[in-house]
Amino acid sequence: MTARVPPDFSARLLAWFDVSGRHDLPWQHPRTPYRVWLSEIMLQQTQVKTAAPYFQRFVDALPTLRDLAAAPLDDVLALWSGLGYYARARNLHAAAKQCVERHGGELPRDLEALTALPGVGRSTAAAIASQAWNDRHAILDGNVKRVMTRYHGVEGYPGLPAVERKLWALVDEHVASSQLPEHRLADYTQAQMDLGATLCTRSDPACVLCPLQDDCVARREGRIAELPTPKPGKTPPQKYAHVLWAEDAQGRILMLRRPPTGIWASLWTLPQADDAEAARGWFDEHLSGDYAGALALPPIDHAFSHYKLQLQPLRVRAEARGKIGDNDDLRWVAREELASLGIPAPIRKLLTNQGA
DNA sequence: AATTCGGGGTT
DNA sequence: AACCCAGAATT
DSSP: OOOOOOTTHHHHHHHHHHHHSOOOOGGGTTOOHHHHHHHHHHTTTSOHHHHHHHHHHHHHHOOSHHHHHHSOHHHHHHHHTTSOOTHHHHHHHHHHHHHHHHSTTSOOSSHHHHHTSTTOOHHHHHHHHHHHHOOOOOOOOHHHHHHHHHHHTOOSOTTSHHHHHHHHHHHHHHHTOTTSOGGGHHHHHHHHHHHHHHTSOSSSOOGGGOTTGGGOHHHHTTOTTTOSOOOOOOOOOEEEEEEEEEEOTTOOEEEEEOOSSSTTTTOEEOOEESSHHHHHHHHHHHEEEOGGGOEEOOOEEEEOSSOEEEEEEEEEEEEESSOOSSSTTEEEEOGGGGGGSOOOHHHHHHHHHTOO
């Protein structure tokens, strides 16, 4: 299904971008490869409004790729704390080290080398190359998928491999257009994302303002509300766990670092157990105190994309039974120190809300 | 190629 | 509560 691309497609899009695009995003000034890369990683599955303050804080703390590579992982995770998808932070850190070792401390200007970096896939690599160096590569993120499915009337959930394959073919065809000047690939990439984010939105798109409205299939056929095809629904399983909020006489909280893989990898959390008995067992093994007098706090509901988790917090005064502190993955943490640790959002909320 | 992984915000 | 969001890694 090779769809025809009007010769003035990119010209119309760029003209719209010059007037109505976003030209003042934090990573655009200055637009260095490091800042472009960082922004692209932060913006994976994350809206601009959410990522922007994190970006500013991150580059203030770690202004260059070499700063990032030299920083402890805990510092990077702390800067990421609250942003979600923490594998992105670990991959970012690993990729920075890789750039120092293999690419002279710079991002490689090569699509394959970029894709070889952890956390960088085809679309992100193309976004970096086009935005940092105006190289001619097509991206396919959520915004572009939405624009393309509507403009070309592509049916089927865009996350399906077969549909995604069609969409890649389409965006490649668009970017190959001779009407797209060499020096405007960065703008072209940004224009598509801006169009998708600000105008061709999921619900109630502003078609009357769209530079592509005249030849948009969804618009012409009145199928704007049906495209892109929504994700097939499925009910995620409900899981339960208990978390132990143990506090010593000085008001410090016992926290542990999760393993480097799996959920909340490498983040600091409260000790967690599958059920009440296991929680009691963990307490008896590591702590002593008035477990019977523990306070059961209101349960926390947290949703992941593939399951739901309800956490039952139990707050208890305790002291260490053996030595705690000689193990780097389990230690007492003062409240003032919480801000500097990478902590999952629901746990941070629990510790902060129920404060002193 | 298909499946799995995964956190916060919005509606 | 369902759904969305500048996807990548794994199998």
